[in-house]
Amino acid sequence: MRRATIIGAGMAGLSAAVELARDGWKVELSDSAAQAGGRCRSYHDPQLGRVIDNGNHLVLAGNQAVATYLATIGASDRVVGPASASFDFVDLKDGARWTIRPNDGPIPWWLLFAGRRVPGTGIASYAALGRLLVGRNSDRVSDRIDLSGQLARLLIDPVLLSALNTDPREGSARLAAAVIKGSLARGGKASAPRIAEPTLAAAFVEPALAWLALRGGRLATGTRLRALVTEGDRVTGLDFGDGIEPVHGPVILAVPPWVAQSLLPGLSAPTEFRAIVNAHFAFAPPPGTPAMIGVIGGTAEWIFAFEDRISVTVSGADRLVDTDRETLARTFWGEIAAIHKLPTELPPWQIVKEKRATFAATPEQDALRPGAATQYRNLFLAGDWTQTGLPATIEGAIRSGVTAAKLANRLT
Incomplete structure (x- = not known):
């Protein structure tokens, strides 16, 4: 049986493992943490007496990589949300409340109705979203659209800040446009929010581990990779601190960028x-x-x-x-x-x-993101910080794992 090694069991590593196992590979995952999931982890908090997620990770109905991943591991029903897009807002400044309700299809007729739009905005102001979609890769969001008006304050700013995890004034317009193209530009059906229930682990992690185990996959936690052993253009061994483990197949590094750089000196990767x-x-x-x-x-x-x-x-x-x-x-x-x-x-x-x-989803940091291939023919990178074309999102992390797995598949 073909064997693959994946270092890192966050969403990128798990998606790579699922993709390879689906193609008949036996995968071995390791992670330095005590549990799989990376930033999409859940745990019992004794202070609350409840199982909580480390953070609230939102996905959208139109996230194709997420949908395929969940369908494969039998967890499509673990993310829930409205059939159509509907986003509630409140302004603490004056207590105003409103709901943004895009129509399902890509032709935005919802803008004709004041009750579906941001309060105090006219149809013409939404043309800004169209201007966001075209420009240079070096553009910031603020280079393409005006962020000083009512629409920016009540919709564009909060939405893009959460998507980029970076102030839109310095954020990459290219990455912001990719988010819009994959959601609102496709209509409300693709933009409908989906939230993991009851927890992130129950939706994205536990079903994947169970699915992989049925196919011979193994997970080792609390295991940190210290170094890669290379010979020519191949990785031949992995040093976990207790001897060298030989490598005969592909290796996927699905670790944070600073860890990848420590293992691959000279690797270009985000630094902010x-x-x-x-x-x-x-x-x-x-x-x-x-x-x-x-x-x-x-x-x-x-x-x-x-x-x-x-x-x-x-x-x-x-x-x-x-x-x-x-x-x-x-x-x-x-x-x-x-x-x-x-x-x-x-x-x-x-x-x-x-x-x-x-x-930091700025144009400068985006330009530092590497592709999945490396100088070693059997070593590949995965992670939302690699060049996925998206900001650091669950969709991007899963997409990166799929990309790395497809490259690994070409070795045979």
Whole structure:
């Protein structure tokens, strides 16, 4: 049986493993962490007495790589959301609330109706989204569209900030355009939000590991790769610190960029990163609470309501990573309580800060992203930081794993 080795069991590594196993390979995964999943991990938090995700990761109905991955591992029903796109927003500045409701098809007739648009915007202002789609790879979002108006403040800014995890004023227009082309430009059907239930691990990780195990796949956790042993144009061994393991087939490195650079000196990869801050509260939301609501003018940016908890996500959150955790919890809960009309008493909480959550999605950092192939004919790269054509998203991570697996398949 053909064997492949995958270093890193996050979404990129798992998707590469699934792709190869589907083609008859026996895959061996290893990860330095105690569990698979990478940044899409779930764990029991004793402070909350609940299983929570490290962060709230949104996918869209039109994410084809995600859909194929979930269908393959039998987990398509583990992500849920409305049949059509519908996004709730609230502005803490004046208490205004509205819902963006694109129509299902690609011809945007929804713009003809004021009740479906951002408050105070006319049809003509949405032409800005069209201008975003054309330009140079070196363009920032702010080079292509005006980010000073009502539409930018109430829709473009919050949506692109969450997609890029980078302020749109410095963010890559190319990557922002790729997000729009894959979602809103295809219509509301492709833009409908999907959230993992009950957890990220239950949707994306556990079904994949079970599916792989049935096909002879193995996972070793708590195992860190120290070095690659090479000979000519091939990787011939892997050093995990307790001897050299020989390699006879393809190897896929699905690790963070700084780890890949330590193993492959001279590798071009992003060097700047942006933080994400998440908050979780042990409070069951009352019936009718929106599953997700965007917050304008607050510290929180997106509030997610699960069956047994309420969570907050803040993207591009470098300004918050050094803030006292309890201060953040009280700030977030104050906004949640005001928006959802809940008691102001702070429930049990947890704050999760990821200082290097994603690469900075600027044109300069995007240009540093490598492809999947390396100078070694049996070594390939995967990860949302590689050149996927997308920002650092679950869709991009899964796409990168598929790309690396297809290259590995060519070795035979």
